[in-house]
Amino acid sequence: MNPSLGIKRSVSIWIRDLHLYAGLFISPFILVFAVSTILLNHAWKPWTRTAVEKTSAPVEIPAGLKSGAEGVPAAKQILRQVNVSGEIGFVRHQPQNNRLIIPVFKPGQRITISVDLTTRTAAIERTRTDLWSTLIYLHRTPGPHNAQAPRNWGFTQAWGWLADATIYLLLFLSASGVYLWALLKAERKTGLILIGTGVLSFIVLLSVLAR
Amino acid sequence: MTEMQPQIRSPRFFRAFETWNRKFHIYLGLYFLLFIWLFSISGLVLNHPRWQFAQFWPTREQTSFEQSFQAPVATGNLPMAQDLMRQFKIDGEIYQLTNNVEQGQFAFRVMKPRTRFLIKADLKSQRATIERIRVNGWGVLYALHLFSGVRMENPELKRDWFWTKLWSFSMDALAVGLVVMVLGGVYMWYQLKPKRGWGLVVLALGILSCGLFVFGLSRLP
Numbered sequence: 547m548n549p550s551l552g553i554k555r556s557v558s559i560w561i562r563d564l565h566l567y568a569g570l571f572i573s574p575f576i577l578v579f580a581v582s583t584i585l586l587n588h589a590w591k592p593w594t595r596t597a598v599e600k601t602s603a604p605v606e607i608p609a610g611l612k613s614g615a616e617g618v619p620a621a622k623q624i625l626r627q628v629n630v631s632g633e634i635g636f637v638r639h640q641p642q643n644n645r646l647i648i649p650v651f652k653p654g655q656r657i658t659i660s661v662d663l664t665t666r667t668a669a670i671e672r673t674r675t676d677l678w679s680t681l682i683y684l685h686r687t688p689g690p691h692n693a694q695a696p697r698n699w700g701f702t703q704a705w706g707w708l709a710d711a712t713i714y715l716l717l718f719l720s721a722s723g724v725y726l727w728a729l730l731k732a733e734r735k736t737g738l739i740l741i742g743t744g745v746l747s748f749i750v751l752l753s754v755l756a757r
Numbered sequence: 758m759t760e761m762q763p764q765i766r767s768p769r770f771f772r773a774f775e776t777w778n779r780k781f782h783i784y785l786g787l788y789f790l791l792f793i794w795l796f797s798i799s800g801l802v803l804n805h806p807r808w809q810f811a812q813f814w815p816t817r818e819q820t821s822f823e824q825s826f827q828a829p830v831a832t833g834n835l836p837m838a839q840d841l842m843r844q845f846k847i848d849g850e851i852y853q854l855t856n857n858v859e860q861g862q863f864a865f866r867v868m869k870p871r872t873r874f875l876i877k878a879d880l881k882s883q884r885a886t887i888e889r890i891r892v893n894g895w896g897v898l899y900a901l902h903l904f905s906g907v908r909m910e911n912p913e914l915k916r917d918w919f920w921t922k923l924w925s926f927s928m929d930a931l932a933v934g935l936v937v938m939v940l941g942g943v944y945m946w947y948q949l950k951p952k953r954g955w956g957l958v959v960l961a962l963g964i965l966s967c968g969l970f971v972f973g974l975s976r977l978p
Contacts, residue, residue, distance in 0.1 A: 566946055570960040573939045574967035580932040580939075587928050589907040589914070629978045654975025680971055682909065690806045690899075705970055709804055713797045720793050723786045733780070737787050744788040748795075751927065754920050755904070756871045756897045 565722045568715045575712040582685035597674045603628045605668045611646055613639045615695035621648045628668050630657055633699040653680045778941045785934045792931045799902035813896030821888045838865045847874055850906045850918045870900035
């Protein structure tokens with residue numbers, strides 16, 4: 547047997563296996579992104595159900611209250627005291643009202659902590675969202691928002707890595723898929739027609755949209 | 758029903774299903790090749806707003822000019838905007854329409870992935886200021902990822918440009934195509950008995966890690 551043929555065969559077996567396993571790993575992620583794409587593309591929120599809980603708790607006011615990303619360290623101290631976890635959004639320190647507003651986000655929940663700096667009391671409004679809102683939230687996270695502020699919750703960071711990994715693996719699946727198709731002589735003609743049709747429709751769309 | 762069952766369960770039916778499932782998996786992947794690359798790369802750009810090479814806003818071209826127009830014959834904000842766009846030879850998706858009838862001020866934005874316009878028309882003097890912003894290729898990628906003509910925060914917004922509708926349709930088609938590929942792919946893996954063990958481990962890892970975010974984190978305090 548020709549040794550180069552043996553190498554080629556073992557490479558194609560490796561690529562086929564990697565294609566299979568990478569595809570299986572990212573399949574739930576692809577479903578999340580695909581379903582949320584349809585929701586976002588039509589601004590649909592089917593069967594929107596939310597439940598709001600309101601509680602309050604006394605808090606110690608930390609030093610260094612500020613607005614925006616600079617206010618995150620103090621906001622984190624307050625979150626620990628009121629037992630709330632999640633990604634802190636844009637913190638608003640309102641000295642004129644003696645208030646500190648901390649929005650907190652995580653999949654399935656939106657929390658607003660409004661701290662009265664005079665009475666040292668935190669009003670916590672927790673909105674539990676449904677599955678569809680969770681999918682949309684995950685699709686948009688980390689996203690382009692608040693580019694200057696680093697992510698401040700470990701799980702948001704982890705989702706960012708997983709979202710990136712999904713993209714890199716999808717690119718690998720796409721490239722390895724083309725390689726595996728090229729080995730199938732019986733599918734070459736139809737495949738070429740479909741690649742051609744896809745490329746043509748893509749070019750037509752882009753030539754108008756990106757004009 | 759009783760006549761159909763044996764036919765559906767026949768090995769011939771399954772063979773045909775498996776053949777076509779495999780073919781669809783390949784064909785969809787090939788047809789959507791460039792769409793997948795575009796949304797993957799633009800997804801990375803959106804997730805990494807600090808990547809210097811992909812910055813497009815600081816290098817945008819911004820121009821502004823004035824133009825006179827004939828009073829629109831159409832009534833209603835959208836037809837009026839479309840009338841003015843015809844006169845200015847501008848096309849794209851219209852949004853953020855504001856009409857101050859008392860002062861005769863009519864303003865709207867027109868969006869295309871490369872170019873966006875802000876049009877401020879004075880209906881009394883029949884003159885308009887048109888501000889045009891053009892972005893580079895990274896800006897186009899960025900915009901294409903988000904270009905649907907609708908906003909989750911504003912459910913009343915409707916697509917009004919043919920090409921937005923077509924682009925939005927392609928996004929739907931890609932999403933449905935990916936779902937079909939995923940389900941078909943899982944089915945094909947399950948048919949490969951020697952790969953079931955490791956495949957199950959990898960699939961379980963994917964489901965658990967994704968499930969943690971979809972279902973698990975909402976249970977945290």
